[in-house]
Amino acid sequence: MLPYTTVEAAEATLGRSLTAAETLWLNYSATKSDYFLFCHNIIFLFLIFSVFPFYYLFLEYFFKNSVYPFKIQPKVKLSFSDSLQCYKSVMRMFFLVVGPLQLVSYPSIKMIGIRTSLPLPSLLEIVMQLGVYFVVEDYTNYWIHRFLHCKWGYENIHKVHHEYTAPIGFAAPYAHWAEVLILGIPSFLGPAMVPGHMITFWLWIATRQIEAIETHSGYDFPWSPTKYIPFYGGADYHDYHHYVGGQSQSNFASVFTYCDFIYGTDKGYRYQKKVLQQLREGVKSKGEQNGILHESEQGHKLD
Numbered sequence: 001m002l003p004y005t006t007v008e009a010a011e012a013t014l015g016r017s018l019t020a021a022e023t024l025w026l027n028y029s030a031t032k033s034d035y036f037l038f039c040h041n042i043i044f045l046f047l048i049f050s051v052f053p054f055y056y057l058f059l060e061y062f063f064k065n066s067v068y069p070f071k072i073q074p075k076v077k078l079s080f081s082d083s084l085q086c087y088k089s090v091m092r093m094f095f096l097v098v099g100p101l102q103l104v105s106y107p108s109i110k111m112i113g114i115r116t117s118l119p120l121p122s123l124l125e126i127v128m129q130l131g132v133y134f135v136v137e138d139y140t141n142y143w144i145h146r147f148l149h150c151k152w153g154y155e156n157i158h159k160v161h162h163e164y165t166a167p168i169g170f171a172a173p174y175a176h177w178a179e180v181l182i183l184g185i186p187s188f189l190g191p192a193m194v195p196g197h198m199i200t201f202w203l204w205i206a207t208r209q210i211e212a213i214e215t216h217s218g219y220d221f222p223w224s225p226t227k228y229i230p231f232y233g234g235a236d237y238h239d240y241h242h243y244v245g246g247q248s249q250s251n252f253a254s255v256f257t258y259c260d261f262i263y264g265t266d267k268g269y270r271y272q273k274k275v276l277q278q279l280r281e282g283v284k285s286k287g288e289q290n291g292i293l294h295e296s297e298q299g300h301k302l303d
């Protein structure tokens with residue numbers, strides 16, 4: 001809770017006028033406890049898990065022909081009820097694990113120093129901190145994910161997430177409860193190393209989940225703004241990990257591609273990409289547009 005409730009009191013404390021964003025934040029948060037503000041994450045996660053995957057489902061059903069060329073595994077078709085079933089499982093996990101985890105993790109947020117006070121961070125500070133959070137999470141997640149692909153980890157925990165060999169947006173948070181808990185650690189490390197404002201923390205939780213839904217969407221849209229992020233993996237990259245399935249020793253990283261490159265775990269993906277490219281060029285030169293290329297792309301479409 002802020003130590004002042006009026007704009008005048010806040011301006012007197014800061015020794016300057018409040019910005020429009022700071023006035024908005026003061027008016028909204030002044031009488032709310034830090035715990036209540038932190039718990040906004042539960043609402044945000046519920047909305048993100050619900051709205052974003054439905055967006056992809058909406059495209060699939062109402063703009064089928066327009067988005068079909070960008071479907072990564074066009075041969076695989078999930079029924080509407082299958083998608084809904086996945087959403088129901090995710091919601092069950094949300095209410096039994098994700099929500100309660102958020103409720104009880106408040107002391108750790110307080111301990112690392114996530115603040116709700118004024119002044120608000122600048123846009124540059126928010127972007128820089130989010131960048132750190134993504135890199136730290138990506139690196140830690142990479143190694144945890146690799147561990148989950150050992151025999152014990154896969155059989156007992158990770159195989160639930162791999163039930164979808166052609167993932168859909170709803171399947172992003174679809175995992176064993178233990179995996180949900182374990183992967184909470186990488187998400188927490190970045191903010192623990194570089195603690196910021198509650199708004200930055202909200203944005204971190206929201207953008208990470210939206211990113212996960214995009215990478216599981218099953219569509220590789222060329223107009224996605226994430227195409228402009230250096231070393232970004234994206235939907236095609238993570239889809240390959242699901243496509244190969246339980247035996248997959250490729251594309252472990254959750255966001256970027258550099259970890260797989262450095263540790264040599266992107267070889268299968270790069271090889272397949274190269275072979276399909278050569279095949280595509282060969283087919284083009286022979287003018288067999290509906291021949292081999294079509295057959296090969298039915299498996300895992302690349303580019």
Ligand SMILES: [Zn+2]
Nearest residue numbers: 145149158241
């Ligand atoms: Zn995996």
Ligand SMILES: [Zn+2]
Nearest residue numbers: 161216238242
């Ligand atoms: Zn996945």
